[in-house]
Amino acid sequence: MEPLHDSELDQFDLRILEILRHEGRISVTELASRVGLSKTPCQVRMKRLIDTGYIEGFKAILNPQKLGLDHVAFAEVKLSDTREEALNAFNAAVRKIPEVEECHMIAGRFDYLLKVRTPNIRRYRHVLGEKISSLPFVANTSTNVVMQSIKENWN
Template identity: 50%
Template sequence: MDEALDATNRKILHELVANARIPVTELARKVGLSKTPVALRIRQMEEMGLITGYRAILSPLQLGLTHVTYVEARLSDTRQKALEQFNAAVRAIPEIEECYMIAGGFDYLMKVRSRDMADYRRIMAESISALPHIHATTSYVAMEAVVEQSWTAI
């Protein structure tokens, strides 16, 4: 994988992260190659699984999703089958923007987006509390996003 990430490929990835809709001719100009080798490098990185797709990034604020809460979840059962059931159920809740299994004093950390506290309370009562094997949760309301970005350290 390291050989796929030479300086030119890193430049290509950096530009694609900034603007995935950049025309190949403009991208080629920015990285100092012609169009054909740049297109070939992009295709190779896609085939390798380094580039997994392209998508529109929506503004949660413009969509009215201004409330962010982080939720620690502790499970009553952490055997493999219980974890699989929890994982499948949490993926079905659209308001959960991110969810990570954690090594530490709790089992999962979720990032939940909602319109306001009342909306979050509804999500907690109807969806999160109903997740399989939930034993306890602790919520932390974010007051301000200081850094919020896609991963760009290439």
């Protein structure tokens, strides 16, 4: 992992972030050992990385198939208005749709790309028709259905 234009991170910080990115439940003792620090300096560094926003939190990565959420689709959304007020209204509204796992503003032939996870195509159709299409300033949508997920979760 390369530093993102920030000279306050050294090799120990970067190694801590890399390990935690893949193993968020690792013990501080094990993390310290793998990074080459003692436990207390490792804890101090972790606290600083949290306090400065490099680490935003820790979470469980759930298995969507076991939860019956096998269907993934990417919805391309084109807005009728892309002034700041319209973008802010869309952004606020899309955050409230639980089936939308990710939402990215795109530079290209459409304005937003949404990753939507549902149990099946029927439920996706409902989410698209009743929730996404009725978001503020949505002019049209186009859907790409995932046939197989090869890599997810920024690993």
